[in-house]
Amino acid sequence: MIKIFVTGDNHIGLKYASHPQGPVLAAARLEAFQGMVANANAQQCDFFVITGDLFENTYGIAKKEIEKLTEVFAQFQGIVAVLPGNHDYYDEEGKLWQQFQDVIKTKDNILLLTEYRPYRLSMNDAEVMLYPALCTSLHSAPGENNLGWIKNQDMSDSHCYHIGIAHGAVVGETIDSEGQYFLMSREELADIPVDVWLLGHTHVPFPQNLGLDLAPTGEKIFNPGTHVQTDVSCNTSGVCFIIAISEDKTICAQQIPSGPLRFCRKHITLTAGEMETILERELADIPDNSVVDVVFSGAVTIEEYESRASLFQQALSRFIEGTYRDGALSKLISEELIRREFPETSFSAGLLLALLDKPQEAQLAYELLKSLKEAK
């Protein structure tokens, strides 16, 4: 039996430039590998496979980051196989992989898959063939992928484990309407007689029903998603997979939580007199290790409105990063307030009353009229 720890779409080097806590978020992606390698060792995995997009890009990755990462890889007891994805596509002339290859010269357990050929590896008496469908560009020609050469391979040796590793979109799993992300279909993958497919590119893992314990799945195609959620558009927790292939080619799998960092954007509609309660209720389920961006709307009392900044900041302070926009939040301009502030017969009162069903407009008009009144 062999055991493979699988991760991908790690995007080391993602800078989070628009985030106040950008450096913290960027570091979290790299630091998570410590736990992943420790877990892989603890689970006695033979291989640690990265299914592409280990790095964010091919031009802006600091050598220090590569060194740090490979130091962690070096702690793995088995072989680390790295597949270039579309973000960190392989280019022998490119700086990224030249530096990477330079760094791993001193590490004997890291294998960079750079050629379209089978890689034969031996591990604990097991013969393993890796079939890498690596990327050599950010995008593919429409509808093309890199599986072609694998289809012609002889995989009849049943004593050998045949592992396909590919990076690209999968029909039904990833949106790739123009087919420019090395689009593959499940049928196409299934027709290639590897024992297992380890895929990358889709940040959301599939299959999604893997348990936390190793168990047969009946699946042959695995995509572990990203190890740490990348941004709010990718609604998933960071996980990795462990795949075990027995001698009779039965496949068991489990998922390993690897990145507690979560990104969350919430639209919270506040109502007058309940601002604090709603805020507490809406944020209650979001874990502390989250990057939270809230868009507030609705209408609150003047007192609530005046105190909103401190209240929001306090409510969001427990998160790694908490930001909000409250342009759509307004003071509740009630009939009572209008009557209190403006004579009933006044034009101002009439205008405000006519705007009552539009809280934001009522507030804007109210503020305007107040400012005019105060300027008299």
Next chain:
Amino acid sequence: MKIQQISCTQFAGIRNKSISLTDGLNVIYGKNESGKSTLVNLLSRTLFQNARIDGRKDKEFRELYFPGAKRGSSVAGDFADGSILFTSEKGVYTLSKEWGQDARCTLSTPEGVIRDPKKIEEALREVLLYGEGVYGELLFSSQRNADLSLAAMLDAARKTDAKQEIMEAVTIAFAESDGISVDSIEAAIQGKIEELAGKHWDVANGLPLRKAGAGRWTKELGKVLAAYYQWQDAKAVLEEIVRLEAAADQAAIEYSRQNDSAQAAESAYESFQRFAGRLQDQQDLKKAMARINDDLEKYREAVERWPRMIKGLAQSRALQQQRDNRMRLDMYETLKATAEEKQQLKAKLVDISCPEPTELQVVKTAQRNLTHWENQLCGMNVQAAIEMFGGQQIEMTSLRTGQKLDLAGCNGRITEAVRLEVPGVMTMELSPVDVDAKAIEGQIGEARAAISDILSKYQVSSVEELEALAGNVAEDKAKLALVEAKLIAALGETSFAELEQSVAMITAPVAEKDVIDREIYQLLGGKDLDKTIIATDARIEAYTSQYGSVEALQEQITEARCELAKMQDALAAGEEIPADFQEITNPEQYLAMLKQEVTTKRQRREEALTAKTAAGSKLEHYLETVTVAPAANLEKAERDFREQQALLDCWLHIAAVFADQKEVLTDNPMQDIAERFAHYLGVVSGGKVVSDFPEKDKLAMEIYSDNQVLDYGKLSEGTKETVSLAFRLAVLDHLFPEGGVIVFDDPFANMDADRTGAAWQLIRDAAQRHQVLFFTCREDYPEESAANLIQI
């Protein structure tokens, strides 16, 4: 609405009080501190104060109206209550409120009793028509509140400008009662819209207005357009990145393609190079085998044809001999007579002397000259008459012929030159004039001698015979020539004697020609025998020259077959060369072509690599200039833009609502109020205080007294009360043309007697149209008979 009864259990200082009211004028009187103003407040608070009061916000209410609320108060009473019984067109209503621990509110309507505060509020609104603003501050204003209202009306912020202050004091009570002019609101809203839309935003289409010539607006953008430009900039950054990424991708894909192509070319070259030498050997071997096969084919043909050709040649030659013999025999027979004729002619010509052509010519010339000369001697026409004497004979000889002429015979007529001779006597020659007869005679003699010589030579007597002789000889010679020609034509260079000799040598019998021709045809078909013999002979000669002999050729065939077998073995040993390569006929040329292909494709790969590196650098350099996260920045910019756009939409909607509200004002209620106000002001002041409205659509009023514009500092307390009374009545008339309710709480306290009288009359008149609750501490008003008098 008409109020029938006001009552309470306890409300401030009054307890268990109930007063009944009627239509028209109700005068409620009592001493100071008897609770008149409290009753006024009870009325407005019962109508408008929520039953559920807020400890902090309504602290003042609690302190004013809860009997025991004041700190240190010994009075019991932890609540206040009030009840109003009133009527409307629909029927009788009773509103009851209790403020305190057990706050409650009940409205009894003709349809039933309501406890829901919101529904009570809606029901009251329907009956009252207006809210607390109208009732609390104007119509049900207590003494204290009336003072406040008046203060509010007159207490302008800018006290130095009386005209403005008075105008504001009036307008503040109504549409511009908050001191904000409609125009200023409109201007402020437009200002907000302009601040957002600027000058160049197409609100309808949500886009910038088209600018003459491409490019962006740079001034007076407005927040929306500024945000739009930022959004577009952010979008452009991302688009540029996408474009550069696509270009880099394209270049990478192209490089990959060229690399694959170059590697394939290299592989093809290397692969073929390994087999090229062997393939060349194989090709050479095949060529050699082909050559040997060709040779063998030739050998086989030669070895087969050669003996047949020898045999055929012999037969041909035999037939040729037969044919030649037959031809000789036939020719001999044919030419035999001709040859004899030739001999005969030759013999004949040997015996005959034949004049030479020169001789013939000489004879002919002499004959011709002779004729000429004789003609010269002829042509005379002389008649001679000769008489001979003496018997002398005269002889006449023709000089032309030399013959004697008979004079008698010619009767003395002499026609030619003659010599007359009398022998021994004389000679005389008669000849034509100018003719040298003598000379001619000599010439004639010479000519006749010449002719005679030749004629005698050939034993002929005349020129004609001579010519005939010459003709006969010539004819025989021609016949001889013809015969000789015939012989030559038939024999060629062979002489008949040789023919005869060869014929003599033919000993064997010779077949007839048709027999021989048939045999030739049988042997050769239609071919020419001689040519066939020559060709066959040449071919045999060539075979002999090339191969020596048939035996030698057979040996050569055996050797070639051995060599071919060896080559086939060698070829079979080289079959591991790939089938595709085996089709290649010129390995050397093919290898050179592959090498050229490698060079070309490597060059293309280099170019693709250069393009890829350039595209990558371009992307990298561009990204270095981008300091923000492009996607996040785009999202933020779009959100900012949408917010500004939404804000603009809000203000546009506010402007639309504003326009609707303003439309309602087109009836200009101000004008109605202002006119009524001016009227009441004149009535109360006895015409001393008047108002003027320079602008018809505004309550821009000026107040005069004795033609002097009054400023705030000159207003007396009595005038303030006058203005207040006039304004409140004007508003009441305007708002309730069918009759309403108004409360006056000691409204004339500071008026002089004249104004008091006029004001009191005005109130009594108003009581004809409205229900008036007149609160006073004076005893003289209750005497008014038309009033419902209530003492408290």
